Amino acid sequence: MAYEDSNAALPAPAHPMANPGYGKRSAPDSDDEPRRLADFSRLPVREGYLAALLDRLPDGAAMDAKTLAKAQPLYGQQAVRTALNELSRAGHLRRVRQLAASDGTGIRWVFRSYWSRTARDSEWWARFLGGDVTPQGAHIDVLPKTQSAAARPTGRPQPHPRQTPAPTSSTAYQTLAQLGLTDPRLSLSTTDCDALESLAAEWFARGATSTQLTSALTSGLPEAVHAPRAFLAHRLRDKLPPEPIQAASRTPRLILECTECGVPGRPEALPEGLCRACRTVVIGAGSERTIHAPEADVHRHAAGMRAILIARRDVPQPSRPLLLAGTRPR
Structure with a gap:
């Protein structure tokens, strides 16, 4: 009789996944090279340790500081936040807001963390946000739809496909010809359909459907229609729908976020993935991080203090009269 080994180690719990559409996303070309032990050797120990952890997480995994602190035993939430900032400065991480498909209730944004095993500079991330770099999973299938698996060369002659004859009439013509079936008062001849075809085609050019056109032409008819062609020409002109309004501007696909505080902004306003406030010097009791301000800001501040x-x-200081001990000023 076989017994289970009660001393065997329990399997490690799977890393929590974010809500559908959120979480980690691998940046383009981040998996071109195989993983090596020296991938993050140039980073400090803490950042290199967490970078190796993030690199092995699947797409869609949760990447917030609280979840990452629970996923490993060495660093707490504050240390993880500091490490994420440093990974952003090193070019491995960017947090973005991405426009998702609308569900009919308005614009919906999802929040993602793009990860790149290769360190990228701010210019590369700006091109990625501008759409010049194709995100992973958005590859276009270049195989023509007309070439199916059965039509590929197999070494045997393939039967020639039967050519389907082209339609002899347009949708506008067919809709007009079928009006007599909907209401006999609107029966048209071939000559009438040819004359009215261009007017009906304008409806379809503005987004109308055959059902909408038929309903507009057949609703509210008088008791007798003596000249169907002239009657329909009048309705086709008077009830013509307006041209569709084109959107004046397009909402950007991706918006960069500060890795530390989450404030949104343009890529040029968030160099290294951090806003201006999060790049300034932070020194305090018990602080675990010191982020140096830009050198130009330091020199500007020093010059201002020097001028003051x-x-x-x-400025001459006002002179005060000398007072003898025990006397009071008058």
């Missing part, structure tokens, strides 16, 4: 000190030194 020089101005105060040149």
